[in-house]
Amino acid sequence: MVVGAERGGGARKTLPVLRRVVVAREGVTATGTVTAAAAVTATGMVAAAVTAIVIATGRRRDAMRHRGSGRGGVGGGCGEGGGRRMIVGATEGARSRMQASKLRWMVGAIVMIAAATATAQPSSQFLAEFQAGTDAYRLGQYAEARAHLERAMAIEPSLPGPPRFLAAVDAAESKWAECVGHARTAIIANPASSEIAATRKLHDDCRAALDRPAFTGDYADGGALAVETNIAGAVITIGGLRAGASPLPPKAMALGKVEVTASKAGWKTASGTATIIPGVVTDLELVLAEDPATLTIDSNPAVPTEGWVRVDAAAGAQITFDGAALATDDRGRYQLPVGVHDLEVTAPGYLPYRRSVKVERGQELKIVVPRDSTAGRAARRQKGMIALGAAAGLGLVGTVTGWMAFAAADDARDWAELERLRPTTVPLSETLAYAPLHTRAEIAARADRSRTLAIVSGVSVVASLAALGAGIYFLAKLPADAPVEIGPTVGDGWGVSIRGAL
Amino acid sequence: MLVSLLAFGGCAWFDDGAPTRACKTNRDCFAAQGEVCTADGVCEVTDAAAAAPREVPQ
Numbered sequence: 001m002v003v004g005a006e007r008g009g010g011a012r013k014t015l016p017v018l019r020r021v022v023v024a025r026e027g028v029t030a031t032g033t034v035t036a037a038a039a040v041t042a043t044g045m046v047a048a049a050v051t052a053i054v055i056a057t058g059r060r061r062d063a064m065r066h067r068g069s070g071r072g073g074v075g076g077g078c079g080e081g082g083g084r085r086m087i088v089g090a091t092e093g094a095r096s097r098m099q100a101s102k103l104r105w106m107v108g109a110i111v112m113i114a115a116a117t118a119t120a121q122p123s124s125q126f127l128a129e130f131q132a133g134t135d136a137y138r139l140g141q142y143a144e145a146r147a148h149l150e151r152a153m154a155i156e157p158s159l160p161g162p163p164r165f166l167a168a169v170d171a172a173e174s175k176w177a178e179c180v181g182h183a184r185t186a187i188i189a190n191p192a193s194s195e196i197a198a199t200r201k202l203h204d205d206c207r208a209a210l211d212r213p214a215f216t217g218d219y220a221d222g223g224a225l226a227v228e229t230n231i232a233g234a235v236i237t238i239g240g241l242r243a244g245a246s247p248l249p250p251k252a253m254a255l256g257k258v259e260v261t262a263s264k265a266g267w268k269t270a271s272g273t274a275t276i277i278p279g280v281v282t283d284l285e286l287v288l289a290e291d292p293a294t295l296t297i298d299s300n301p302a303v304p305t306e307g308w309v310r311v312d313a314a315a316g317a318q319i320t321f322d323g324a325a326l327a328t329d330d331r332g333r334y335q336l337p338v339g340v341h342d343l344e345v346t347a348p349g350y351l352p353y354r355r356s357v358k359v360e361r362g363q364e365l366k367i368v369v370p371r372d373s374t375a376g377r378a379a380r381r382q383k384g385m386i387a388l389g390a391a392a393g394l395g396l397v398g399t400v401t402g403w404m405a406f407a408a409a410d411d412a413r414d415w416a417e418l419e420r421l422r423p424t425t426v427p428l429s430e431t432l433a434y435a436p437l438h439t440r441a442e443i444a445a446r447a448d449r450s451r452t453l454a455i456v457s458g459v460s461v462v463a464s465l466a467a468l469g470a471g472i473y474f475l476a477k478l479p480a481d482a483p484v485e486i487g488p489t490v491g492d493g494w495g496v497s498i499r500g501a502l
Numbered sequence: 503m504l505v506s507l508l509a510f511g512g513c514a515w516f517d518d519g520a521p522t523r524a525c526k527t528n529r530d531c532f533a534a535q536g537e538v539c540t541a542d543g544v545c546e547v548t549d550a551a552a553a554a555p556r557e558v559p560q
Contacts, residue, residue: 412521413521416521419532419534419535420529420530420531420532420533422532422533422534422535423534424533424534428534431534437535439535440523440532443521447521
């Protein structure tokens with residue numbers, strides 16, 4: 001059976017209700033109708049019967065020999081003839097006893113082998129799960145297949161069938177890394193399996209899907225090892241011997257565990273252990289960590305041709321440069337060519353923000369976008385309108401009361417002047433017809449009223465001015481231009497770049 | 503407009519005070535009401551002033 005070819009295609013057919021459960025895999029043959037206990041019992045019965053027959057045959061032969069000698073029993077008789085017959089009889093008896101003993105040992109061995117074989121027979125539960133898993137796989141029911149096969153593997157972890165089928169399920173679901181892992185498990189479980197070729201092919205196909213290089217040499221009786229590192233150019237040693245630089249293509253390797261190290265200047269040495277299995281490539285990935293204690297001096301650093309912009313905006317903001325959304329680098333910066341760019345920032349609940357940004361070569365700009373929300377602006381506008389309204393009202397009050405104060409003061413002055421000019425040669429009653437009489441008390445009262453109205457007018461005017469200022473502040477407040485922080489220019493032209501701790 | 507109105511109203515705060523009783527001559531007082539300018543320079547109403555003949559040219 002070629003697992004790879006049976007990747008669920010064309011196998012959607014109704015299974016027969018009654019079927020003989022036969023799993024001819026990996027040297028394990030079981031028939032569902034024959035239990036292990038019955039096999040042991042049958043073998044034991046046969047062995048016992050054979051032993052009994054052998055023993056009975058031996059004794060009968062001994063008895064016949066002794067009867068023919070005229071003597072009974074072993075050890076009887078005298079004289080040379082009798083002695084010879086005794087020796088012959090004893091020899092024959094010993095020989096038959098030896099044969100019986102051998103047969104007993106053979107029977108015992110057969111019984112033990114049968115018992116061991118019976119013990120090695122997989123349980124019915126495993127068979128049920130395994131069969132259900134393979135059936136589900138062929139029907140394309142990969143989730144169900146995976147569940148059955150994983151249970152089967154848990155029951156019998158030493159058998160390669162479940163992991164091999166799990167690898168096929170992984171491949172069907174494009175889970176290439178898991179496929180490689182399960183295929184390795186199947187190969188390790190039984191490298192001499194009748195399905196090993198298909199398992200290896202599945203393993204290699206899944207590796208190829210991961211874009212890993214294939215092994216083009218001869219495995220002989222071993223395997224192969226490939227090494228990758230997170231940084232290229234690391235020196236790879238295998239078993240203490242230098243093997244090349246990463247990424248290291250598959251190299252033929254003897255079976256077993258090997259120690260692998262990867263080292264590079266400026267990075268901490270990484271090491272790992274790989275277990276080489278037969279007929280496939282074992283992949284090992286080592287991660288090197290940067291060594292901050294190392295000082296690296298580059299006398300010819302690359303000249304930057306672009307600059308960077310870092311934008312600090314509200315969460316969820318959409319940031320575009322020249323109308324296009326860009327991706328940030330690993331430091332959260334936007335890399336842009338030198339020149340002027342239009343930055344636009346929009347976020348839900350916030351006012352859109354636009355400005356021009358000038359990017360210099362090798363320079364990093366940081367722009368903090370004001371968090372001017374639409375709700376905040378509406379509230380501010382409302383406050384401004386209220387303040388302006390109050391300013392207008394207070395101003396009106398101040399104006400009216402001021403006018404009234406002026407009028408009252410004029411009345412008091414006019415009355416006083418009138419009374420000073422009222423002639424004394426004309427009877428008072430006659431002058432009253434032209435101008436009413438105003439006593440000093442009335443004039444003083446009018447003057448007091450003028451003073452009071454003036455105070456009210458003054459206070460209203462001051463309050464109105466304050467409200468006017470507040471209204472102008474709330475309505476005319478514009479978001480401050482975003483502060484821009486400019487980082488130092490990074491090198492230009494010839495120079496030395498130093499990286500690391502001093 | 504608002505500023506001019508406010509300025510108008512504000513000026514009321516600095517208006518002159520009420521007429522006082524200070525005087526130098528009888529003409530500074532309310533003679534028709536019987537006030538005369540006393541030696542202290544204050545307009546006061548007196549009975550004599552109320553009974554004084556009218557100042558007529560004839």
